[in-house]
Amino acid sequence: SLDAVRVMTSCYARERRDVRLQALILAVKVVLSIRTGGSKVLSNDLNPSELERLEKIAEYMFELAKYDSDYDIREQAWLMHRLFLENHTSSELSSEIKSLLAATEKSMLSLKPVLPSDQHIRAKSALENDQFTNVPDGYEILIGSMSHVLGRAVPGFRLLRTWTDTPTESSLREPLESPVNEGPLGFEQPMSPVTIHPPQSFASSTAFHAPSFAVPLSVAAPSRVIPTEKAFYASDDDETESDEEDDEDTEEEEEEKEVNEKAIDNGNLGGIDSLILDLNSDLTKKSEIVQRAATVELDWLSDLSQSVSRGSQFGRILEWKCALQPWDAHGILIEYGFSHSRSKLGSEWTVLRIRLTNRAKMEAAGFSLVSQHVLPHFVNELSEIRIDDKMMSDLQALTLAPGASFEIEMHARFEDRSKPCRFELASSLGVSIVKVIPGILDVLKADPSPSVEEFDMEVKGLGGMLSQQAKYKLVSESGRDPNSGVGSGANDSYWKRELKRKVVSIASTMAFIGSSKETPLELGGDPVRLCSRLPSSGYRVLVCVSLEMSSARECVASVSVHCEDALVAAAILQKFGAKISEKS
Incomplete structure (x- = not known):
């Protein structure tokens, strides 16, 4: 004890x-x-x-x-x-x-008495003869039974079994050996159908909506092993046959893998299959794969667009959308959306949206590859505008920081054979995006087709804080205003720029306050230069003033202050209110 x-x-x-x-x-x-x-x-x-x-x-x-x-x-x-x-x-x-x-x-x-062997024998014989009164006290009965609770023999009680002289086999105490489980990836999984969630309406919002979808990989999973009693006690011959079947399945998987690799090399991706690029492959071969994949995707979209526009079996469809996200090359996420709409009056319009996102730190060769083989296919195949060498060099000059994105959104409207296009560019680096604007203007102006007469442009940055919206119209040389003209070319026409809205630009103000709250407030200055000098420590105050011209004599000014300290934000608002009153 x-x-x-x-x-x-x-x-x-x-x-x-x-x-x-x-x-x-x-x-x-x-x-x-x-x-x-x-x-x-x-x-x-x-x-x-x-x-x-x-x-x-x-x-x-x-x-x-x-x-x-x-x-x-x-x-x-x-x-x-x-x-x-x-x-x-x-x-x-x-x-x-x-x-x-x-x-x-x-x-x-109290010490419990231990029954001698003769009393146990007498108790056992009394149980066999149903003589419950002759069973002595302290007999060995089943623990937890009624007899054990009451402390005396009751009808139906059972004695504990005596210890056997011959021990049981050791195999009965050993656990059964089951086949090795390879985990969830080792089981055969059914191929789920492709689920494409359409994004929000492209016509109702100018912001990019990333597509959401699920595409299964065309890789055969190994067969599932279900351990059964018959399989567990199988003979050696059956195990040999199963090994031969596994070898045959492995050969079939290797043949299917070779077929898939040949299909990727030939560009036969089926429109919505996933494309996995080997990062260790050659850049030239990779660029060819990207170019073929883009061609296949655009062909599929064109066929779908023609089927809808014919109005045969899709006669009642007024609007349809499609969003795909096919590949990720060199750490650059390439996303594009395509929508085609028809109104009841018969007008049609197409929206193409492309976004490049730098997931990791990208080298110049990677972005040059995407610019040379992806963007020309998207723009040239779905519009009459061609990207010339100058604009291509401007695109290649872009440098995307990790996490930054570059967006192109093109609207093409088909009504009375006029095709005005609208480009909207967005980037988190305003300095780089400004380099692309002159190239787009020159390309639009040099277009031999006179259908492009006006377009809207929007430049964004800093998560929407740096924004500029302008409208460009193609006018003749006779009505040219030297102060408002933008662009140059061989034709006797130019692009006239009409300001719609500017945020953090001319007639706008941005101010930053560092870690010291007593730092004097800076007013004015180049917004791009200020954006490049963001403080690395302390809290930050960002003030934006947007001016929107509603008419020739009315101007709506809005001031937004972003600060962690509410008292500092209120003081800044008071100062800016006085400044705006003086200027007006």
Whole structure:
């Protein structure tokens, strides 16, 4: 008992609930034995110091039980410790409770008799003859039965089985060996259909909406292994046959992989299959793959557009959309959306949207590859405007920071054979995007088709804070205004720029405040230059003033202040209100 208490105290927290409860009961018995009988009850070899140490061990076990995760054990431990282990004075407990505790202690410390072998034999014979009254007390019955609860024999009770002389086979105690599970990727998964979630209406918003879709890879998964009892006890011959079948499946997978690689090399991607580019392949081969893939995608879109515009089986369709995201080359995410709409009056328009996003730090060769082989295909195939060498060099001069994006949105309207196009460019780097504007103007002006007469342009930056919207009209040389003309060319015409709205540009203000709140407020200045000098530490205050001309005599000015400190923002608003009043 003493060794059992020591062992159970050391491993109390790791035992099951029933074991922990029995360990507490054993500790109570040991402590009561020490207090009542001392060494006569437990062992004659223990001295008083060892008995005191053993009592402290039992106290420690009850301290552990106070923080047990089981509520019932905590309650029973508190009750046993309160009744048996605490030293009660005569004034605290009445004589009835003392007598009850004395009887309980006597029952807990009473030694159970061990039945000799002859009594067990007599009990077994009495059970066989249904003589329940002849069964002696203390017989071995099934724990938890009614006979065990009542402490006497009742009809229908069972004796415990005697220990067998011949041990069982060791194989019955060993776990069954199941085939190795390769995880979720090792099972055969059905190919889910392509789900394309259409973005928001392209005509209602000028912002780019990234397409959301799920495209399964055309890679055959290994066959699923289902362990059954028959397969588990299969013979060596059956295992050999299964190995041969696995070899055949591997050969089929290799053949299918070769077919897929040939299809990618030939550009046969099926329109909406995923294209995985090997980053270790040659740049020239990769550029050819991108060019073929772009051609296949555009052919698929053109066929779909013609089917809708014919109005045969799609006669009632007024608007349809399609959004794809085919590949990721050199760390550049290429996304493009295409929509075609028809109004009830018969007018049609097409919207093409392209966005390049630099996921990682991109080298010049990577962006040059995309500019040379992706953008010309998108623009040239779906519009009559061609990208010349000058604009191509401007595009290649762009440098996208990690996380930055470059967007082109083209609207083509088909109504009475006029095709006015609108370009909207957006980038997080305003300096780079300004280089592209003159090239676009020259390309539009040099277009031999006279259909392009006007277009709108919007330049954005800093997450929408740096924005410029302007409208360009193609006018003749006779009505040219030298102060408003933009662009030059061989034709006797020019692009006239009409300002629609400017944010953080001419007649606008941007101010930054560093870590010190006493820094004087800077007004005016070049917005692009200010954008390149963002403070790296401290809080930042960004103030934008936008002017919108509603008529020749009315101007609506709006001031937006972005700051972490509300008091600083209120002071800045007050200063800007005074400045705007003075200028007006």
